[in-house]
Amino acid sequence: MGNRRFAGLPGVALAAATVAWTLGAHAETAGGPGGVAGSGISQGSGAITTRSDVELSVESLPGTSRARLGAVGEAVSAQLSAIRACYSKVTSQRPTKEGSLRIELRLPQAGGRAKVELASDEVGDQELASCVVKALRAVDLSALQGPAGGLVVVDFANTAARGARIVAAERSQPAEELVERTADGRPQARARTPGGEVTITITGEGSTSAEALLALHRNVQARIGSLLDCRRRASRQGMNPAGEIVVSFRVGPQGIGQGREISSSVQDQVAPTRLINSLRQAVRGERQAAGQYRVTVLFAGN
Numbered sequence: 001m002g003n004r005r006f007a008g009l010p011g012v013a014l015a016a017a018t019v020a021w022t023l024g025a026h027a028e029t030a031g032g033p034g035g036v037a038g039s040g041i042s043q044g045s046g047a048i049t050t051r052s053d054v055e056l057s058v059e060s061l062p063g064t065s066r067a068r069l070g071a072v073g074e075a076v077s078a079q080l081s082a083i084r085a086c087y088s089k090v091t092s093q094r095p096t097k098e099g100s101l102r103i104e105l106r107l108p109q110a111g112g113r114a115k116v117e118l119a120s121d122e123v124g125d126q127e128l129a130s131c132v133v134k135a136l137r138a139v140d141l142s143a144l145q146g147p148a149g150g151l152v153v154v155d156f157a158n159t160a161a162r163g164a165r166i167v168a169a170e171r172s173q174p175a176e177e178l179v180e181r182t183a184d185g186r187p188q189a190r191a192r193t194p195g196g197e198v199t200i201t202i203t204g205e206g207s208t209s210a211e212a213l214l215a216l217h218r219n220v221q222a223r224i225g226s227l228l229d230c231r232r233r234a235s236r237q238g239m240n241p242a243g244e245i246v247v248s249f250r251v252g253p254q255g256i257g258q259g260r261e262i263s264s265s266v267q268d269q270v271a272p273t274r275l276i277n278s279l280r281q282a283v284r285g286e287r288q289a290a291g292q293y294r295v296t297v298l299f300a301g302n
Contacts, residue, residue, distance in 0.1 A: 079138060097128065178217065187203070198224065204293060216251065245299075251293070259295075
């Protein structure tokens with residue numbers, strides 16, 4: 001059976017016994033004590049912000065017809081912005097929170113207010129779970145005759161969480177395993193996201209030491225989420241994110257970075273500038289990273 005789209009709800013598809021869609025919008029995380037500012041995720045004018053995605057689906061419960069499931073899906077969709085706001089608030093304080101919530105929503109045969117219960121919590125954040133349950137309790141099913149219900153599955157993901165995992169894995173490696181030498185003796189460090197979406201290669205130029213390169217590498221890794229955002233932004237704008245950006249980057253003795261584009265093969269013409277701004281944010285005040293570098297970022301296609 002083909003998919004049927006709800007009127008006025010682009011991207012909301014009903015297929016067989018499941019209503020499933022992905023929010024096209026995203027929430028920017030904010031700064032604050034213990035939030036993005038404290039986690040090292042870049043912000044500010046011209047910088048790449050870390051963003052979060054929310055994917056929501058509604059699955060039928062026993063006794064719920066296709067037509068009633070469609071009505072439940074339409075009603076739940078009205079609370080998407082509220083659910084997004086719940087996640088935005090939580091990630092402003094705890095940016096590495098992600099996972100899934102499964103919530104049962106049942107309308108009794110006699111009608112009236114729907115019963116909403118948390119079935120499982122893989123995120124492990126009571127504030128988020130309570131906020132999402134509260135949002136779903138506001139779902140208006142007054143026009144629907146019971147019995148009806150759905151299992152609402154909300155998946156939360158953000159680039160800050162992915163970046164934190166990558167950094168944690170790298171910090172467990174000895175420094176001598178992270179820095180290699182090129183054929184002509186220059187220090188070099190390379191890293192990639194687990195899914196291979198982004199590969200970063202940093203090569204020291206001139207008299208730049210391995211210790212300085214490692215300091216830059218660690219700080220850039222702490223902001224790997226901004227590079228994932230750069231790739232996702234291109235995809236959302238209908239561009240192929242695949243390509244390579246090469247920049248020359250210098251960190252002064254006071255930890256101030258300056259960069260210039262050497263080459264770029266990505267479709268997003270603003271991406272090199274965003275990359276340089278992200279690098280500048282990464283090294284701000286990091287005097288140990290003083291040196292001259294060649295930074296190559298390879299973005300995989302969709």
